[in-house]
Structure formats: C-alpha cells, structure tokens
Amino acid sequence: MHNWARDIVFMAASSALLVGCSTASSGGLNKASSGSSMSWAQVIDRNPDPAVVTNPEMLAKIKATGLPWRVRDTASGIEMLLVPPGEFVMGMSPGDMAAMDDERPAHEVTLTKPFYLGRTEVTQGQWTQVMGYNQSYFQEANYRIATGAETDAKVAELMRAGYTLEEARSKAGAGELVETFSSTWPIETITPDEIAPYLMKTGLRLPTEAEWEYACRAGVREPLYGPLDDIAWYTGNSQHKTHPVGGKMANSLGFYDMIGNVWEWCSDWYSADYYATCENGATDPTGPAMNEFRVARGGSWDHVAKNCRASFRENHFMPDPRITDFGFRVARNP
Secondary structure, three states: OOHHHHHHHOOOOOOOOOOOOOOOOOOHHHOOOOOOOOOOEEEEEOOOOOOOOOOHHHHHHHHHHOOOOEEEEOOOOOEEEEEOOEEEEEOOOOOOOOOOHHHOOOEEEEEOOOEEEEOOOOEHHHHHHHHOOOOOOOOOOEEEEOOOHHHHHHHHHHHHOOOOHHHHHHHHOOOOEEEEOOOOOEOOOOOHHHHHHHHHHHOOEOOOHHHHHHHHHOOOOOOOOOOHHHHOOOOOOOOOOOOOOOOOOOOOOOOOOOOOOOEEEEEEEOOOOHHHHHOOOEEOOOOOOOOOEEEEEOOOOOOOHHHOOOOOEEEEEOOOOOOOOEEOOOEEOO
C-alpha cells in the first residue's frame, strides 16, 4: 500500500491497542467535517416517512434527533438517510446456526451519535462523476446517437449485420455519438486504498463495522431483515453478476442492498477475536488500531446464503488485489 494512502485512510490513535475493544474517536477514514451546519447537504425530506421507516422505535429515535431525515450530499449527489443513536446487540443472532467463531460473542454496543448513511451502495455513475473514470468489471458501454431512437435503431441494425460502430454511424447518418455507462450499478473491483481519494474529494467516510451492522439490522435481531431472495442479490439469483442498486426490498430504515449485490468495505481493521474484547459491551467502537486484514460486510452476488447475513464478517489481506464483488457505501456525520 502507498504510504500516502495508509496515512489518509488508516490513521489510528497511537494509544489504541492492536486488538482491543476500542471506543476512541475514529481516524482518517472516519473523519468528517466538524459542526452540524449541514451546509454539505440538500434537504429532501425533513421528517421521516412512516411508510419507509417502518420500525416505530427507530422512527421515534430519528425524530428525537431534530435532524433532517433524508438529504442529498452535494459533493457526490448521493442520497443519504439519518441513522439515530441507539443500542443494539452486535454479532451472532439468537439461534443462528450459520454463525462463525468471529461473530461471537454477541455483545451490547452503544452508538452515541447520529450519522448519515448512503441509501444505496455507491454507484458507478456517482463514482465516475467525482473521479472521472470507472474501473468496474461489470459495466456495459452503451452507444446511442443523439439524433434520436430511429438513428439509434439503424446503428444497432447495421452493427448486427457486421459493420463496426464507426461504419454503422457513418451509414446511419449524422449524429453525435454518446457513450453511457451502467450508472446505477454499484461500483466494484475496488479496495479501500483506491476509495481514499474519493473520500477526500467528497468529505465522506466509510461506516464503522458497528455502524454498518446497526443500520443493516434496523432494530431486527434475526440474521436477515426479510426473505433472502426478496432483499438480496446472491448466488441463488444473481446470474453471476451485480445488479442496479435499489432493486430489492429495503430494510426498515429505508436502506437498499445492505445484504448482497457487493461487499461493503468498513473502516475497521479485522481481528478474529476482536469481539471477545467487547464481551462486556462497547461504546462507539472503531475496531483494532491496525492489522493485516480489513472488514467488509453484507455478502455479495458471488456468495452463498450463509455468508449473506447481518453479522457475517468478511476479511481480506491488505493490500489486496481488486475483487469483482467488493464495493462500498458512504457515511457522514451531521
């Protein structure tokens, strides 16, 4: 990993232990603008919609913050929803026979501050708008002629007949060639090292592992917030590829694709026995200060059902080769 990226992304408090139930403020990847002016956001809906936030307890907590519920980050164009402070049990769900050792023991976690979280995974369009390139594996370059559908259809017909794009365009007549990407598909094939410049440009951050699980569960203690086929793209229904974000059922806070589609990087370093250090509870945990592995959550199009659960912890050695089912979701402090 480049030194500059490590400094930006993985800065940690010098007093924190390598493996311990850290409750200190997050470092570089979690740093956000101070204050609560909300100048970074355009308010879409100030009050939560009960048809979207269907968990009554969460609904009350959101209202109690006094903060706008639904906003759009002006630097990235990303729609974000407010997640209120609260307590939850992190780790293995009751009776979950698929739980792994690193999901145990389940432990109480208190999040003392509200935060905003992207309603969906960051899309290829949102990434390209900021970064100017798109390295995703699953993308389709769709060509169209700006003069209209008739010319567009003629170009497609000529290409099917064996003409090159340039030849087909010439034969179809004048028109402005426009290239569009699959802008609503999640950005993927990306590592935290590559995400760092995006976060710098936008002022956004990655969620902590605790924030991610709290938002995913949305007040539910079961491994999933609905039937897997209804909420997620995974090996059983993905056709071996990603899909446009927001195509499955949202959870009771209004977030889409928390389970499945692509893995979502968190800001925490990974330790298999980290939860053992949190057995007596944790407040605003940020994970180990440093390690060889990073945490990703949520499962993906390329993983089986047992890995697509609210408490499952994926980890990868850093630096890591880019993998086609890893993306991310962004967070921000008010």
